[in-house]
Amino acid sequence: MFHSIDECTEFIFNLRASTYKGEPLEAVRKILLELDNPHEKVKFIHFAGSNGKGSTLNATREILMQHGLRVGAFISPHLERVNERITINHQQITDAHFLSCANRVDDVIQNQLDGQYPSFFEIMTVIACLYFANANIDIALMETGIGGRIDSTNVITPAVSVITTISLEHIEILGDTIEKIAIEKAGIIKKEKPVVVGVKQLEAKKVIYQKATECQSECYFLNEEIEIESLKKGSPQYFNFSFGNYQMKEIPLAMQGEHQINNAALAIAASLLFDMSIQEATIKKALQKAKWEGRFENVSERIILDGAHNSEGTISLIHTLKEVYPTKKYKFIYAALQDKDHELSIQLMDEVAASMSFTQINLPRATKADVLASKSKHPTIHINDNWQQLIENEMKSLQSDELLIITGSLYFIAEVRKKLVEKVDKYDS
Template identity: 30%
Template sequence: MNSPQAIAYLYSLQTRGMKFGLRGIRILLKHLGNPETQFPSIHVAGSNGKGSTAALLAASLTAAGYRTGLYTSPHLVSFHERIRIDGKPILERQIPEYVRLLRPIIEELRTTFFEAVTALAFRYFADEKVDIAVVETGLGGRLDATNVLNPVVSVLTTVSLEHTQILGNSLAAIAYEKAGIIKRGIPCVSGVTAHPAREVIHRTCHSRRSRLIETAGGRAEVGRSDLTGSTASFVLGKKGLRDVKIGLAGAFQVSNAFVALATLWELGHRGFNVTEADIRRGFARVTALTGFRGRLTVARRRPLTIVDVAHNPAAVRQLVQAIHDARLENLTIVFGVMGDKAFRSMIGILADIAGRAIAVQPLTERARSAETIAAAFRARKVPVAVGPTVREGMMIAGRAAGKRGIVLVTGSHFVVGEALAFMERKNYLTINQ
């Protein structure tokens, strides 16, 4: 079995759908010697910002000299992006080794794709003797396969309406699912600001005797912000840090940086020594140290092409504000979305910056049709063409924008992934999770 065959096998597990609950992953991990207990971890959940926050944490820990695992999902172009140590993806040759180890147990237990990949990541981190791993939830928190961890800190970034058919149709219901990662006696850092969600988090922390650190109780001031990043100053209690460069575009990343900073300060009470210099280096060089991309990332210069994985109305609002801040206008927007997303609301927000739109349908079976998306743009009086594929949409957008125009690709991780693969001339395998 070579690497493509091993990854194809893992992808085949998608036909088993998604499973919410911890029984299967616990049995699987027990067969593997419970690797999740063999390294300290930081567990990150949230509707938006968890990928950025996880990357900022991992970059700072790597800068401090800690061998740092990073587990995120979904990937953009390559499966290997999901599992990294000190920014380096798991090696091609290592995937078949772990799939051979896992396959008999996977078949016996009828394990799902996400359970299998999570178990693979945890076994890999344990085998590679990471000093700490930053682990992002897949969906929700309480019943997510990653929630077998007993972390040194739990982190909640934001709560907004998303996956309502699964997580619930109110902020309080969704917060309940996200707060499921909070463990008894383990501190929780939260960037959540919405009142109903904060109440749920407060109650959960109180009942589990978990100390709650909220960035809402501090102050973050944005200095400069453009497509190269931001500078900001932070105060939380008696601690503060001034003029920090954040190497992620968009003023909204300051909130994610604040959550990461509060978490790093909390780690100081848990036996980890991350200095101010480490934090400054990690935040400034987050992309180089982790490989993170996908939020306001400039993927191509001619035409200027920006990719952003915003996939719900809250994230799209942040994106549009960042575009306004950068004084960009009359954009050609390549847009595709999953079937369970509030796409009409997203399109309504994007209409403010759209010169024209290209409606596309990514390869995943979960995608909404390009024709339905096009109709929503027409209802907003935005001129629109139908790709219908991401590849065709990118070619149409390139011609429409010309060398001096601006293309924005957004709506989904899957759309951005296919667009990046097209621009980088790489193969793209369909993924649903």
């Protein structure tokens, strides 16, 4: 039994590598069964994808909240504290509720699993389901961790599934081809439940469509059934949207970049499939204020945080930089985990960078700064395994025509954001 939130979170953080040796999802299902299957008492929308699922979930949340619904959300990673992962209408789960749920889960593990704990993410999934089931919410939005088919969140049966994008990631778990990864992501599609898809690759779309057909699920693809037209760039940017009988003109979007228009379109479609009575004015008001920390986030006039954790994300980041800041010089700071295609990401940044700086974070799966730097062919490279010192140095030397772009793993962005927001005003003055 945990006696404090600090004791509880410190313990479960150390469960990232699962010690439970059963089949995938087996432990989660056993625990949920002993808790009277709380996940069966909640309506869900389920989000999977290599990139964009967090932004799409957030846009969906804003739309449904603006519509007057009480909306739970389960996301990852957190930026400052674990409570951020489980929210209702943006309000984080309290320490007391978290501890209460965690102790109920711990009791089941001790008595039914002989003390064999599943992973951190699996326990968080169960805590979220338990909390939502007892919180009188209208809908919960659930984001997968890795993949979909054997992800712990896949115990739910959603009203709508969303698959944002697919790229090569976690290849040791999900497979080494786009088709194999698509199979894993498509695993969240459930029988006779609609799925909204932003995936572009033909081979992935075929896999998803086949799975949807097998499940007798309606499948709606971006740029097919869901049509968009980008209009004015800027902040906000504007776009037109068409989905069946729904036609919306000049929708304002706070988030920057063409990829965020794609995410917003998926969010609109998913929201409408859940509740067809949502009004156009509601959607416009929601998207005009929807923002997502750590995704092309201007923490100051000349410093941007972006969790571009794979090559697809890096392509979107660079495209947005060129759209929004075409005349600036780009100075990148990059840190990544071992399971990403960071070599391609680094090559893409090399092509547009004024300088490349590499660092690392204190995680077992983090790639060493010098290993990352060895993938770069840029003439100006800096290496410092102390990310705080590196950022401090780069901020001090930043010129008026330069942007400092801190990117890579979302875990890196989370660590940086804790410290950086407190400091930037000093260097902007």
